[in-house]
Amino acid sequence: MSEHENVQGLGDPSAHEERVRSALLGDSSVTEQQLNQLKDGCAACRAQLEEHAQVQAFLNSGGELERDSILREALERDQFPGDEQVESALRNLLETGPPPAAGDHGQRFRLLRGLMAAAALIVALIATGTLEKKNPARPAATHLGPAQKGALHAEVSGRFEPRGPVESYGPIVWDAKLPSFDCVFICNIYADQDGARGKVLLWAALDEGRWELAQEQRTALPDRIRVEVHVENGSGERVGLPFSLSLSRSNP
Amino acid sequence: MEPSVSETKTHREDLDLVRSVLANDPIAVEAFVLRMRCVGSILKVRNARFGRPLDSAAMEDLVQDTLIVIWRKLRTYAGRGPLEAWAYRISSYELFSALRAARRLPRTESEFDLVYAAQIPAPEDSPEASHTGNRLMRHLRGREAQIVRLKHYENLSFEEIAKLLEVAPSTAKTHYYRAVEKLRAILTPLLSELGTS
Numbered sequence: 001m002s003e004h005e006n007v008q009g010l011g012d013p014s015a016h017e018e019r020v021r022s023a024l025l026g027d028s029s030v031t032e033q034q035l036n037q038l039k040d041g042c043a044a045c046r047a048q049l050e051e052h053a054q055v056q057a058f059l060n061s062g063g064e065l066e067r068d069s070i071l072r073e074a075l076e077r078d079q080f081p082g083d084e085q086v087e088s089a090l091r092n093l094l095e096t097g098p099p100p101a102a103g104d105h106g107q108r109f110r111l112l113r114g115l116m117a118a119a120a121l122i123v124a125l126i127a128t129g130t131l132e133k134k135n136p137a138r139p140a141a142t143h144l145g146p147a148q149k150g151a152l153h154a155e156v157s158g159r160f161e162p163r164g165p166v167e168s169y170g171p172i173v174w175d176a177k178l179p180s181f182d183c184v185f186i187c188n189i190y191a192d193q194d195g196a197r198g199k200v201l202l203w204a205a206l207d208e209g210r211w212e213l214a215q216e217q218r219t220a221l222p223d224r225i226r227v228e229v230h231v232e233n234g235s236g237e238r239v240g241l242p243f244s245l246s247l248s249r250s251n252p
Numbered sequence: 253m254e255p256s257v258s259e260t261k262t263h264r265e266d267l268d269l270v271r272s273v274l275a276n277d278p279i280a281v282e283a284f285v286l287r288m289r290c291v292g293s294i295l296k297v298r299n300a301r302f303g304r305p306l307d308s309a310a311m312e313d314l315v316q317d318t319l320i321v322i323w324r325k326l327r328t329y330a331g332r333g334p335l336e337a338w339a340y341r342i343s344s345y346e347l348f349s350a351l352r353a354a355r356r357l358p359r360t361e362s363e364f365d366l367v368y369a370a371q372i373p374a375p376e377d378s379p380e381a382s383h384t385g386n387r388l389m390r391h392l393r394g395r396e397a398q399i400v401r402l403k404h405y406e407n408l409s410f411e412e413i414a415k416l417l418e419v420a421p422s423t424a425k426t427h428y429y430r431a432v433e434k435l436r437a438i439l440t441p442l443l444s445e446l447g448t449s
Contacts, residue, residue, distance in 0.1 A: 021429050024429060024432060025410070025425050025428070025429065048436070051436045051439060051440075052432055052436060054439060055388065055432050055435045055436055055439055056404070056432070058383075058384045058385040058388055058439075059385045059388065059389070059400060059403075059404035059405075059435075060385070060404055061383065061384075061385050062383045062384070062385020062386045062388075062389065062404065062405065063385065063404040063405040063406075063407060065383055065385070065386075066405055067337065067340055067405070067407070070294060070297050070298060070301070070340075071290065071294065071336055071337075071340060073297050074290050074293035074294045074296075074297045075290055075293065075336075085292075085312075085315075086288070086289055086291060086292035086315055086319065087285050087286075087289055089315070089316055089319050090284075090285050090288055090319050090322075090323070091281070091285055093319060093320065093323040094273065094281050094284070094285070094323065177411050177421070178411065180415055184324070184325065184328060204327075205327045205328060206328060207325065207328040
């Protein structure tokens with residue numbers, strides 16, 4: 001087996017292996033720069049990473065082939081007994097209205113939702129004994145809350161970006177895992193300026209820890225905002241506690 | 253691999269369709285309903301390939317549950333793949349959840365091998381049978397095979413796999429890493445064998 005070469009910041013072979021493992025598993029703790037550094041500096045790791053990618057490509061392709069074959073069979077059959085019930089069930093669902101929505105401004109529903117979110121947060125904070133007296137002069141801190149089973153923050157590894165003053169509002173990114181498949185992240189953006197504080201400006205339902213705002217949305221946001229993320233389960237109920245951060249823009 | 257121009261265009265059209273559905277456009281709703289009719293068919297084909305572990309009543313419930321999840325997650329469709337592929341992934345997870353609830357999801361290594369062996373095999377001369385990915389899969393057994401299959405063939409995330417198998421995500425990742433390391437070791441000999449045959 002080839003020996004690992006010396007790469008800055010990676011003293012022993014186990015550190016190389018750990019980084020290769022993280023890259024294979026898609027762990028977000030390894031940045032692209034660190035990965036390139038490893039590939040450039042260590043031939044053994046580069047070979048290993050390339051072989052991993054090759055194995056994964058073959059497996060992905062095998063999976064695609066199988067899914068295509070099943071999809072083709074499903075579509076070719078055209079009409080299974082009961083397909084008309086599928087259509088009518090879906091129509092009925094869609095007629096009940098759209099699911100939790102990413103949105104624009106000021107709808108009554110949204111405001112009601114914001115109020116409910118605030119009330120739920122207060123109840124949750126009282127229940128867990130973490131409600132604290134806020135000093136209005138102090139900027140709001142990121143609130144992760146105490147660990148509890150099923151809570152969103154149980155798997156938050158700390159990253160929730162961007163923070164503090166920024167030049168412009170980039171993508172909002174957080175490291176957290178959804179507790180189950182039917183859950184979604186609900187990300188709310190509130191106004192954080194006098195006169196409008198607490199008003200929900202935008203919100204989205206997402207199944208990954210990233211929200212990339214459109215250019216026009218970023219431009220329309222005020223210079224001080226608060227971002228809050230929580231998880232809702234398949235019944236629309238909150239799971240765990242939310243976490244939030246405050247942002248200000250220095251270069252609108 | 254970079255998506256081709258036509259694929260990108262198709263997915264963007266699918267994304268536009270979903271956006272129109274969310275805006276309650278009746279024409280889009282109708283088109284969407286027709287596209288999603290495949291959900292019932294996918295589940296039925298898969299249940300048949302597994303030897304019909306779920307009876308018709310359980311299948312009816314499964315189709316309904318899957319449609320509800322699709323509706324709830326509709327806004328999260330990001331157009332990264334065709335709408336049917338997105339629905340397929342949701343259907344897979346719901347199918348495995350239903351099998352688990354019915355205690356038919358394999359929990360041990362040998363049960364898993366039996367369930368997948370019960371799948372109607374692809375004909376010997378089919379592209380599926382000779383595909384390198386499938387040849388690689390034959391070198392895996394037990395938990396490792398299970399996790400690699402759920403990851404690459406069912407297209408599930410580690411969190412979803414862990415939930416289905418009732419293990420910690422870190423455990424699922426450890427098995428996956430070991431499996432890929434095993435396959436890495438046999439890939440070169442396998443490729444040269446295929447190249448010389």
